[in-house]
Amino acid sequence: MTLNHKYVHSKFKLNGFNYAIEDLKVLASNFLKSGSTNEKPIALFLENWFNDDDYIELKTSGSTGIPKDIKVKKQAMINSALATGTFFNLKPGNTALHCLPSQYIAGKMMLVRALVLGLEIDIIEPASHPQINQEKHYNFSAMVPLQIENVYKNCNNIDTIIVGGSPVSASLKSKLTTINTSVFETYGMTETVSHIALKKLTSSENYFKILPNVSISLDHRGCLVIDASLLNNDKIITNDLVKIHSETTFEWLGRYDNVVNSGGVKLFPEQIEAKLQNKIQNRFFIASQPDDTLGSKLILVIESDSNIVNDSVFSELSKFEKPKKIYAVKQFIETASGKIQRKKTLNLISF
Incomplete structure (x- = not known):
């Protein structure tokens, strides 16, 4: 079955409730009228996701140059969600915790994954110290380094956490080897529709491993070039200096402009x-x-x-x-x- 953005998995739940497309449109309208600061970006995303456009407008963070506005195909976001679901073996009915701001690509992709894969997603305030419900088991979540730094001792009820947004410090990596939760550092950017490579921190992996249907190379500066046709029609030339160790692994060295x-x-x-x-x-x-x-x-x-x-x-x-x-x-x-x-x-x- 080919999926498009006008699709909601029958197992999808948001904060414990099933929603069809029309229900989500009503929810978005209510969030816009009287929602919290956290709920309004969710409302805007839902409105944009279910309209007739085949793209969403996003602002890049500057990984490939000066920050700019770009149009990302909704099909690319679906492809990214499916790739993540396959990598982590996420199944319909699995639970997910969403604690990221939904105005950025990482937060939007948590919602797309839930809609497409049929996850039961709970949304909480995207604070630096997320208030995780310790009584509930979660299969999957995504955080920024500051968040996992603050909660790593109390996240044993989450099976897998992906961490991105900025590099993970050596001290935090050391702390994460002491917990049961599987934590993966991500490599990606807005242009690649979230991550295209992952590195498991809880087993002290040194290199990023690229996802299927992605290939990598270097430009004349030694910066990473990404070819991921399911996510972006063009090759993506980054400003990240890397050392390629194999066809599927690379080591991040730093920013070319630094x-x-x-x-x-x-x-x-x-x-x-x-x-x-x-x-x-x-x-x-x-x-x-x-x-x-x-x-x-x-x-x-x-x-x-x-x-x-x-x-x-x-x-x-x-x-x-x-x-x-x-x-x-x-x-x-x-x-x-x-x-x-x-x-x-x-x-x-x-x-």
Whole structure:
């Protein structure tokens, strides 16, 4: 059977109730009139999903360049939901917990998966500390790193959690190896309609494994190129530097636009940050500033009132990786989804 967006699985439930298409349209209308801040984006999605257009308009996050508005085919979203269902062996009637904002692709895809696969989905407030019902068993959920950081000790009632939106820190990866829940880090973006690769964190896998019907290669910069015709008609050229280990696995190194060339040595901020993750309590990131001798010199930017950092935290870094200067910024600038905006934050510093 070929599915289209005017289809709702007979096993689909939302917060314990069965809904057909017309019921969901009424629900959307009610949410728009008197719904909560969380319910209004759900209403808008449902209205857009069931209209006659074959696409949904979304805003990219910048993984492939400057953020922009794009049109994503609804069939691509269905194909993505089916691929996830196959990978995790999700069955009609399985339960899902939705705790992500529904205005972004990850949140929308949780709804699509439920509609297409026939999941019983419970929607809760997309808070940084999700209030999970400990009395109910869930087969599947999706979170951002901050959420799983806050609930990993109390999520044994969830079989599988996928985590995306930003890289998972080394310290969080270590914590996740101690729990029974299977946790997978995702690799994907709006252009790939959620994830195209997964890495199991609870068994300390080092490489991302791509999903079926996806192929990968590198461009001249060493950045990942994705060919996933069921999700996007065009090849997707990313700004993510990766090392390909096989036809189906790759290792993420960092962002091309973050790489620092200091005196001819290429330095990857994300890899340095991973080494410092357990040693600096405040939020921080590695960047660079112009230097007459080196061209660019490495700096540490910390979210703090003070730029004083004990030199011992740099003990695992090579001489090239050690920041030449430390700057304190009282509050980092963030995106609406909580990601640190490095360039805008750097603009707050007077070099």
